Amino acid sequence: MELTFWAGWSLSKDDPRGKFITDALDAFQKENPHIKVTPVTQPFAKYDEIFQSALVSNSGPDVAAVLPGDWMDKFMAAWKPLTLSDAEKQAMVDLPSVSQKFDPNSGTYYAIPWGIEVFFFYYNKSLFKQAGLDPEKPPATWDDLTAACAKLKAAHITPLAFGAKGGAALNHWMQEGMAQLMDPGDGARMARGEILATDPRIAGMFKRTVDYVQNCAQEGYRTMPLVPDPIDYMAAGKAAMVVGWLSRMVYVDKGLGTGNFGIFPFPALPDAKHPGCVAAGAGGANAATKWSKHPAEAEKLAKFLSTAPMQQKMLTDLTIIPGRKDFDTSGVQWPPMKQGLQWLSSGCNVSPLVVWHLPQEASAELYKQFELVLAGETTSDKALLEVDKVIKQVTGK
Amino acid sequence: MTAPSRHGRLRAHGGGLTPYLFMLPAVLMVAAVLGYPAVAGLARSFTQWNGFEPPIPAGLANYSRLLSDPVFWKALRNTALIAATTPVWILADLVLAVLLHQKIAGWKFFRSVYFLPVVMSVVVIGILFNLVLSVEGPLNMALKLIGLGSLAHEWLGDPRTALPAVIGVMWWSQFGKGVMIFLAGLSTMPEDLFDAAKVDGASMPQIFRHVTMPLMRRIMEFYAALLLLVTFKGSYPYVYVMTQGGPGGKTLVLDYMIHEQAFRFNKLGYGSAIGLVLLLALMAVTLFQWRLLQTRDWGATHERNCRPSAANGTAAAAPPPLAVAPARRPGLPAPQPRRPQRSLPDLLHALVGVQAVRGVYP
Numbered sequence: 101m102e103l104t105f106w107a108g109w110s111l112s113k114d115d116p117r118g119k120f121i122t123d124a125l126d127a128f129q130k131e132n133p134h135i136k137v138t139p140v141t142q143p144f145a146k147y148d149e150i151f152q153s154a155l156v157s158n159s160g161p162d163v164a165a166v167l168p169g170d171w172m173d174k175f176m177a178a179w180k181p182l183t184l185s186d187a188e189k190q191a192m193v194d195l196p197s198v199s200q201k202f203d204p205n206s207g208t209y210y211a212i213p214w215g216i217e218v219f220f221f222y223y224n225k226s227l228f229k230q231a232g233l234d235p236e237k238p239p240a241t242w243d244d245l246t247a248a249c250a251k252l253k254a255a256h257i258t259p260l261a262f263g264a265k266g267g268a269a270l271n272h273w274m275q276e277g278m279a280q281l282m283d284p285g286d287g288a289r290m291a292r293g294e295i296l297a298t299d300p301r302i303a304g305m306f307k308r309t310v311d312y313v314q315n316c317a318q319e320g321y322r323t324m325p326l327v328p329d330p331i332d333y334m335a336a337g338k339a340a341m342v343v344g345w346l347s348r349m350v351y352v353d354k355g356l357g358t359g360n361f362g363i364f365p366f367p368a369l370p371d372a373k374h375p376g377c378v379a380a381g382a383g384g385a386n387a388a389t390k391w392s393k394h395p396a397e398a399e400k401l402a403k404f405l406s407t408a409p410m411q412q413k414m415l416t417d418l419t420i421i422p423g424r425k426d427f428d429t430s431g432v433q434w435p436p437m438k439q440g441l442q443w444l445s446s447g448c449n450v451s452p453l454v455v456w457h458l459p460q461e462a463s464a465e466l467y468k469q470f471e472l473v474l475a476g477e478t479t480s481d482k483a484l485l486e487v488d489k490v491i492k493q494v495t496g497k
Numbered sequence: 498m499t500a501p502s503r504h505g506r507l508r509a510h511g512g513g514l515t516p517y518l519f520m521l522p523a524v525l526m527v528a529a530v531l532g533y534p535a536v537a538g539l540a541r542s543f544t545q546w547n548g549f550e551p552p553i554p555a556g557l558a559n560y561s562r563l564l565s566d567p568v569f570w571k572a573l574r575n576t577a578l579i580a581a582t583t584p585v586w587i588l589a590d591l592v593l594a595v596l597l598h599q600k601i602a603g604w605k606f607f608r609s610v611y612f613l614p615v616v617m618s619v620v621v622i623g624i625l626f627n628l629v630l631s632v633e634g635p636l637n638m639a640l641k642l643i644g645l646g647s648l649a650h651e652w653l654g655d656p657r658t659a660l661p662a663v664i665g666v667m668w669w670s671q672f673g674k675g676v677m678i679f680l681a682g683l684s685t686m687p688e689d690l691f692d693a694a695k696v697d698g699a700s701m702p703q704i705f706r707h708v709t710m711p712l713m714r715r716i717m718e719f720y721a722a723l724l725l726l727v728t729f730k731g732s733y734p735y736v737y738v739m740t741q742g743g744p745g746g747k748t749l750v751l752d753y754m755i756h757e758q759a760f761r762f763n764k765l766g767y768g769s770a771i772g773l774v775l776l777l778a779l780m781a782v783t784l785f786q787w788r789l790l791q792t793r794d795w796g797a798t799h800e801r802n803c804r805p806s807a808a809n810g811t812a813a814a815a816p817p818p819l820a821v822a823p824a825r826r827p828g829l830p831a832p833q834p835r836r837p838q839r840s841l842p843d844l845l846h847a848l849v850g851v852q853a854v855r856g857v858y859p
Binding site for chain 1 (some may be wrong): 547548631632651653656744746756757761762763765850
């Protein structure tokens with residue numbers, strides 16, 4: 101019996117995450133010798149489009165590593181409802197921003213999460229030191245971040261690695277900004293068109309991001325794609341900071357070496373309503389598809405990465421925060437990861453996932469406008485008015 | 498005398514039903530892979546359909562949205578802008594072909610090299626030019642080296658230069674084809690016309706303007722039609738690989754928008770409506786070109802352009818006087834309608850060696 105497994109990242113053994121997943125699939129096949137699993141890598145940027153094509157032609161995988169956000173809703177017709185035991189449900193992390201993403205229709209799970217994502221700033225300690233900044237005291241406020249940019253520039257160091265191509269990198273900054281500025285439920289209000297892009301909180305964060313990127317990002321940032329280049333750029337020592345998923349720590353570590361980099365959460369904004377909050381949200385999950393000819397085995401494979409031993413290994417080997425509650429942090433090697441877990445457990449987790457809650461076409465317009473503002477083609481105010489138009493058109497408000 | 502029966506006409510053309518039987522597989526194939534999707538697309542364009550759930554009838558909603566969708570108009574504008582540059586492509590290709598036709602040193606080498614981009618995958622070309630046009634790429638480095646560093650910038654990231662850069666890359670990938678077609682055309686042109694023009698003291702630009710261009714007119718028209726098709730429905734892979742419609746939608750073209758609507762936003766009904774508009778636009782362009790080819794014949798143009806001028810006996814580009822039918826001597830058979838010296842299919846066959854062109858341009 102053969103099952104196909106799709107993922108939107110490299111499944112090569114040369115890639116840390118790819119190696120982890122393929123090793124896990126090997127382990128699964130050892131436990132289930134009658135099942136042969138064929139892993140297939142799909143390009144991350146086009147994963148949803150390829151999945152859509154597969155869905156139309158009923159030719160997709162048996163199991164897919166799925167993404168949060170629109171993904172679950174967009175492809176509802178593809179997912180096979182999972183049969184989860186009470187123990188499995190209880191073990192699952194109870195962050196609403198995670199579980200709701202994989203449970204779009206209340207009560208039925210369509211995917212089982214194996215990772216939580218959160219955006220942090222990574223910074224290069226040597227470059228900070230070189231610029232006269234204290235490498236053990238990363239920026240804590242927006243003013244600190246601005247001052248750090250100025251000092252790094254004065255020392256002829258590129259402060260920030262940024263990939264503006266397509267505009268989606270804005271998403272990271274907006275999410276973290278909104279975690280501090282918005283209230284729970286505001287994301288849902290945005291999805292209904294009740295909060296527009298010209299809302300002062302969104303507009304303020306948008307302008308702040310534009311200013312920071314224009315002043316502090318590397319030359320050529322407008323044509324650099326969102327992934328994986330900025331992290332690689334920073335990990336190669338070419339820029340002092342980058343905003344990235346916590347799960348990318350393994351790649352930063354590969355480039356800079358343990359001890360040469362640190363992380364810090366998004367600095368507190370001057371108008372923060374919830375300072376110190378970070379937008380932890382759904383990372384990855386596995387789902388079985390309806391068209392699988394072997395539904396029971398597909399479901400078994402979908403759950404495999406979310407079993408306790410695999411989740412523990414994922415945390416210690418890959419710096420991916422598990423999608424289960426019952427994990428042990430004693431085996432975590434990376435000091436920045438320990439720090440990240442500490443921040444995450446500090447109790448402030450609003451996680452409104454604001455931008456992801458924009459209607460998809462409005463997100464696309466926001467990203468387009470972000471590109472135009474960065475290029476000086478339009479102003480932030482005009483750009484956000486354009487986004488408002490799309491929100492109104494899509495939501496019928 | 499009665500008109501021949503239909504069967505008789507078929508027989509007169511040779512082979513009765515046999516030719517049609519030979520054509521049947523191709524017709525069925527075209528119907529299956531082009532006809533059916535086109536009809537299905539037309540039907541879907543009147544629905545709201547996400548691709549996997551049953552379509553919901555939507556009447557003309559997709560078309561009315563299309564009219565008020567600024568993104569559609571932007572994409573149409575960009576597509577038209579690309580198409581509007583094709584005369585420059587043609588002229589550049591023709592100039593290069595004429596230079597090669599002079600058999601300058603190394604012309605065989607250049608002829609091969611020029612054709613290289615045509616056989617390269619568009620994806621490879623896109624990736625190559627992503628590097629060439631990047632901020633630290635060879636183009637910017639070269640500009641800095643020659644003291645034009647102020648011009649160096651993100652060619653594909655700047656809304657002012659992204660579309661021209663994409664157009665430039667499209668031309669680069671196509672120009673070899675144009676040069677080859679024009680070179681083949683030039684090789685069939687009567688050398689005595691060029692010689693006569695030279696004897697009369699015409700300069701190279703004058704020969705180009707008054708001899709080469711009129712002689713190559715039909716080939717240019719054919720190539721223009723070909724390029725219009727490329728620009729309308731062939732820009733997608735360039736945009737996909739190089740800019741994905743960015744920055745800020747400045748390189749969004751219609752065929753990329755279809756893809757975006759259908760496979761990014763799951764709006765296959767709306768995507769189908771845009772597809773239909775693109776199809777209609779293409780049909781209009783093709784029909785226009787077809788009419789152009791039907792109403793003018795190569796022979797007349799050729800004869801007109803080659804008619805010696807009464808004044809100096811050289812080739813003249815001026816319009817000929819109205820033709821007057823010569824008086825027929827008694828007893829001589831009625832003159833047959835004059836066949837063009839070269840029909841376009843003949844010419845194309847000679848140029849590119851593609852027998853199939855006969856079927857396309859009867």
